[in-house]
Amino acid sequence: MTRIGLFFLIALQAFGQNQYPKDYFRAPLNIPLQLSGNFGELRPNHFHAGFDFKTQQKEGLLVYAAADGYVSRIKIAENGYGKAIYITHPNGYTTVYGHLQLGYGAIEKRIKSEQYKAQSFEIDVALPPDELTVKKGEIIALSGNTGGSDGPHLHFEIRDTASEKIINPMYFGFDALITDSKRPLLTNVLVYPLEEKAVVNQAKRPVAVSVSQQDDGTYIAEKITASGKIGFGITAVDYDNVSWNTNGIFRVATFLNGKRDFGYQFDTFAFDETRYVNALLDYGRYKKTGQRVQKLFAEKAYPLSIIKTGERNGMVEVNSNITQNYRIEIADFSENLTRVFIPIEYAALPAKVTEVPITSNYKVKADKETIFALENVTVTIPPNTFLKDFYMDFTVQNGQLHLHEDVEPAFANMTITFEDTITPEKDRSKMFIGLRDGKKVYYYHTKRTKNAFTVYSKYLGDYQLFKDAMPPKVKIDRKIGGKWISQQQALTFTITDDLSGIKSYQGTLNGKWILLEFDPKTKKLVHHFDDGIVAEGKNDLKLIVTDNVGNSTIFETQFFRSQKP
Incomplete structure (x- = not known):
């Protein structure tokens, strides 16, 4: 490298490291920090947006506010970050804490309040600056394994509040807490x-x-x-x-x-x-x-x-x-x-290993709209969906569309339409287009216009029209019918659906809506009695679980419980 190039590189690195405060944020955990994932790590369809801190292979560790600020957002989702808390700080940055088991104190109280207000486990709430203020080192949550987590850990991010860009936490002094003397x-x-x-x-x-x-x-x-x-x-x-x-x-x-x-x-x-x-x-x-x-x-x-x-x-x-x-x-x-x-x-040497032979007549032009049609299927590919031209394997056989192999990344939605003039009208509400991967079928939200079924997808692969006439399955993990369950702290169900997948679930006790927390990884649906909805003595429970095409299963039972110590 030339001296000028070396100077430029060093100056660029120094600028990146000096523009952020090094001692403003503290660690969100009170244990020695270990990473299970770092910033920018290559993940399926995304770069990792922060740090994943190990939590000693368990849930329930105390999570602390990294600096003074206020809780500006609470987002609870079945996937993604699961239970997540956002804290906005006066220095122009926001910290994010994901995969939490639950909030702490007033924060958890507000989470439950918003869930009951919306009558939904999943919420996304923005809060004003003067409502839930926190101090640096204040407990805000317990660590968990919620959302798209593969094991107990804390996901931690630092964002620029104005632009919402994610910034490498190492620039804020975390490099002093996670020492590294090993070469890549x-x-x-x-x-x-x-x-x-x-x-x-x-x-x-x-x-x-x-x-x-x-x-x-x-x-x-x-x-x-x-x-x-x-x-x-x-x-x-x-x-x-x-x-x-x-x-x-x-x-x-x-x-x-x-x-x-x-x-x-x-x-x-x-x-x-x-x-x-x-x-x-x-x-x-x-x-x-x-x-x-x-x-x-x-x-x-x-x-x-x-x-x-x-x-x-x-x-x-x-x-x-x-x-x-x-x-x-x-x-x-x-x-x-x-x-x-x-x-x-x-070296102008001849090739001994030749190119993979082209067997398709369907060519995708990356910079142009492409439309392919066979039998009852039409696929429309907008310009710049793909980054290069290529020949696409496109066949329709026995009702199944083979739309190439998933080896070319798409960056915009393709439109896939199936025409069906055979299925009786009464059955069409139960139909959807799914992506088949081996024995597994991935449901796609399907738009229906008369005989046409349409989905939008960024994935190549095998698509098919499916009919789902079977309702979800509901199983309570511990039988409670007619029993006193005063020592039991929660109701736990396993809910599954064999084809289109679970869309919604609604539960009531004595006609009052109850919060049910769903974990797609385990298929468990849980209601905790400490929400205070359960009545003294007799309780009537009703649970309705619905799949993505509208099939529903109703589970009803009666149990008895005393809330007295």
């Missing part, structure tokens, strides 16, 4: 031919590159022989000193003959750009193998603000007898650095 670990390098004439190591398909690690921690790759336009991809992970699991990397930069050309750094990003993780990844490889290869090139520009490119967009043109030197730098937030050196040599 490179696990794989791939090289891609990027045009029809390109050949890499006598292949017209992506090829793995052998690398060897040196004593100083750098990697040297085998020489690449190529012609035409090529690009590189890597898989890499990072470790810190305290967490003992892999994390995502913070910064990547590539250099061709010493000149920087492509890179990204996880400082901050907006929620509306996070789906472009599917453009940064080799999406097809990820869907087939689970391997997250980060592409260090962009064949077509896409709106992801973390990426900075030069004139070549990370692509390398190999068309002369001059050997070119390609370098990859991978760094964590603490500037532990891993370098990879790859020599590239021009």
Whole structure:
């Protein structure tokens, strides 16, 4: 790197680290901090928007306000962040605490009040600045495992209040609490031919590159022989000193003959750009193998603000007898650095490994609207849904639409319409279009106009019209009919639906609406008696569970309970 380039890089990093207060926020937990997920980590369809703090493999740890402020938003959802609290601070930032078990004190009281007011478990409420104020270090909640969590932990974010952009918490001093002296670990390098004439190591398909690690921690790759336009991809992970699991990397930069050309750094990003993780990844490889290869090139520009490119967009043109030197730098937030050196040599050798043969006549033009139709199915693809042109496998057989394999990422909704003139009108209200994945069917909200059923989807795959005539199943975990259950603290049900899935649930005790908390992971539906709705003595319970096409199951029983100590 030139002195000017090095100075610019150091200045950029210093600016990023100095513009945020280092000692304003405290840790939200009173235990040694360990990460199970870091900022910007590559997740399905999104970048991870904060830190996931381990909670010692259990729920119920006290969660503390990171600084003075007020509770500005309470959002309770079955998926996503589950039970989440937002605190807005006077310095222009907002902290977010997700996957909570429950709020604490006045906050939990307000959560329950809003749920009973809306008669809904799921709520999203904005609060004024003078209602629920908190002090730095005040208990606000208990940690949990709600929403789309795979295990007990606390999700923590710092956002710019005005723009709502998410910011890497490391910039606010958390790097002092999560020490890291370990270099990122490179696990794989791939090289891609990027045009029809390109050949890499006598292949017209992506090829793995052998690398060897040196004593100083750098990697040297085998020489690449190529012609035409090529690009590189890597898989890499990072470790810190305290967490003992892999994390995502913070910064990547590539250099061709010493000149920087492509890179990204996880400082901050907006929620509306996070789906472009599917453009940064080799999406097809990820869907087939689970391997997250980060592409260090962009064949077509896409709106992801973390990426900075030069004139070549990370692509390398190999068309002369001059050997070119390609370098990859991978760094964590603490500037532990891993370098990879790859020599590239021009060679006009024939390909021994050819391209995958094209078997489809249906071509998607990325910059144009595309409409495909067969039998009773029509698919409309808006311009710029995909980032490249490709031939799409499109067939309709035995009522099932095969819309390619899910190996190309879509960034806008396609419109999929099935015509049905056979099913009697009385049965059509129970029909929907679903995405079939093996034995599993994913329900899509379906719009019906006379004989036409329509859905909007960002996923390729196999679609079909389904009819769901079966109501949901409701099972109470402990039989209570006619019994005294004074020692029991809650009612717990298991609710399931075999096809379209659960849409809603409503429960009453003696005609009064009761709060039921649903966990889609366990299919458990729970009402806690401490809500104060249960009556002394006899209680009549009614539960109605409805699926996505309107089939309902009613569960009714009577039990007895004393609230006296």
